[in-house]
Amino acid sequence: MVRPTSEMTALVLAAGIGSRLRPITDTIPKAMVALTPTLPLLEHVLRQLTLQGIRRFVINLHHHPDAIRGYFGNGARFGAWIQYSDESDQLLDTAGAVRKAAEHLSDDFLLVYADQLHFYDYAPLIELHRRHKPLATVTLKRSDLPQNGDLAEAGPDARITQWYARPHEHRDFGGGKYLNAGMTVLSRRIVDHIPAGRPVSLDREVIPELVRTGQPVYGLAVETEILDVGTPEKYAYARQWFSARLDAAPRTRKALFLDRDGVILRELTPGHYLTDWSEARPTPGITELVAGARELGYLVLVATNQPQIGRGLLTEAGLQSIHQKLAELVGNNLDAIYHCPHVDEDGCECRKPKHGLLERAAREWQVSPETSFMVGDTFRDVGAASRFGCRSIFLRNEQNDGDLARCQPDHVVNQLGEVLDLLRESTR
Numbered sequence: 466m467v468r469p470t471s472e473m474t475a476l477v478l479a480a481g482i483g484s485r486l487r488p489i490t491d492t493i494p495k496a497m498v499a500l501t502p503t504l505p506l507l508e509h510v511l512r513q514l515t516l517q518g519i520r521r522f523v524i525n526l527h528h529h530p531d532a533i534r535g536y537f538g539n540g541a542r543f544g545a546w547i548q549y550s551d552e553s554d555q556l557l558d559t560a561g562a563v564r565k566a567a568e569h570l571s572d573d574f575l576l577v578y579a580d581q582l583h584f585y586d587y588a589p590l591i592e593l594h595r596r597h598k599p600l601a602t603v604t605l606k607r608s609d610l611p612q613n614g615d616l617a618e619a620g621p622d623a624r625i626t627q628w629y630a631r632p633h634e635h636r637d638f639g640g641g642k643y644l645n646a647g648m649t650v651l652s653r654r655i656v657d658h659i660p661a662g663r664p665v666s667l668d669r670e671v672i673p674e675l676v677r678t679g680q681p682v683y684g685l686a687v688e689t690e691i692l693d694v695g696t697p698e699k700y701a702y703a704r705q706w707f708s709a710r711l712d713a714a715p716r717t718r719k720a721l722f723l724d725r726d727g728v729i730l731r732e733l734t735p736g737h738y739l740t741d742w743s744e745a746r747p748t749p750g751i752t753e754l755v756a757g758a759r760e761l762g763y764l765v766l767v768a769t770n771q772p773q774i775g776r777g778l779l780t781e782a783g784l785q786s787i788h789q790k791l792a793e794l795v796g797n798n799l800d801a802i803y804h805c806p807h808v809d810e811d812g813c814e815c816r817k818p819k820h821g822l823l824e825r826a827a828r829e830w831q832v833s834p835e836t837s838f839m840v841g842d843t844f845r846d847v848g849a850a851s852r853f854g855c856r857s858i859f860l861r862n863e864q865n866d867g868d869l870a871r872c873q874p875d876h877v878v879n880q881l882g883e884v885l886d887l888l889r890e891s892t893r
């Protein structure tokens with residue numbers, strides 16, 4: 466799996482207030498509701514896109530903007546580059562959001578709703594858009610009642626001939642009608658069709674007008690399940706559905722798991738933990754290893770014990786800002802960073818040498834242990850790798866021979882360049 470790289474931007478609409486989800490949304494925007502105890506919906510939305518090679522995002526903000534900005538930062542921790550379009554003062558609706566964010570968008574860009582939960586493969590949609598180069602290519606579905614959304618009629622060439630914005634009279638899909646499913650590719654030229662200075666709806670104003678005046682708009686019918694999280698009942702169902710999806714998904718991806726301290730960063734004095742980025746020293750070869758692993762089709766996932774959180778020496782926010790710097794150091798090429806905040810006495814399942822962190826990452830990213838590697842510099846890393854079932858690589862340094870004597874790694878290396886050789890051999 467070599468991931469395509471794309472300069473295409475995705476505009477992620479995250480300004481939804483989620484008023485029917487109160488009290489959950491009293492303190493967070495709807496896009497930040499948790500799918501699992503450690504995974505907000507918006508993070509899943511971004512992951513699905515980065516997995517498909519789309520790594521440049523503009524996120525619009527309105528309700529509790531700092532909850533999103535504070536968590537995602539500049540995107541580096543998520544293998545992405547994120548810019549924000551602040552609508553704190555005035556919500557601009559879908560097309561208004563496009564107009565406001567226009568300068569940050571690529572010539573063709575994706576429009577994605579942060580409150581839709583799905584695992585959609587965008588490639589056919591992007592392909593259809595690139596073939597016809599219209600102003601808009603929308604996704605279409607029939608998995609809901611016709612009256613619940615905007616309806617489109619498409620000809621055999623996928624060009625949309627009629628658009629019925631809600632509210633409308635239609636109660637069936639006769640005449641080749643479909644519902645607008647949400648995910649859309651737009652040409653930035655569409656900005657010329659969006660009035661300035663007020664909220665404008667794409668589905669109820671701009672697209673109907675384009676279709677009415679004979680401008681090209683295309684539609685692609687999709688079968689993928691798309692869930693809404695807008696009410697407590699739907700949100701509860703969405704979490705169950707998501708969990709079942711993760712449990713059932715075949716684990717086919719290969720990953721390079723990296724320990725942080727002693728692998729990405731040089732070990733500080735034993736027992737001294739990093740609480741300030743200015744103390745960090747990268748291990749020689751780490752940038753090349755991370756980029757090389759990605760090129761070979763590996764996910765690059767960090768799994769690190771951070772007991773200084775459990776000891777009260779560092780906050781989660783402080784750790785996030787260190788990890789943003791860490792991710793920037795390797796060119797925004799880490800897919801995700803998993804950490805255990807506990808101390809031994811907590812008896813958690815995620816502190817290495819237990820393998821809870823690796824298992825959580827594997828479940829969320831569909832990672833196969835058999836084709837994956839873990840690089841570490843202590844017996845804890847080797848123990849976690851062997852419990853998880855992936856191959857372990859022990860990185861020696863001047864002070865860890867004692868650790869090496871306590872474990873049986875599959876490989877022992879003296880420098881990170883040797884890790885890349887092992888990955889290459891394994892890929893051959």
Ligand SMILES: [Zn+2]
Pocket residue numbers: 805806807813814815816
């Ligand atoms: Zn833990």
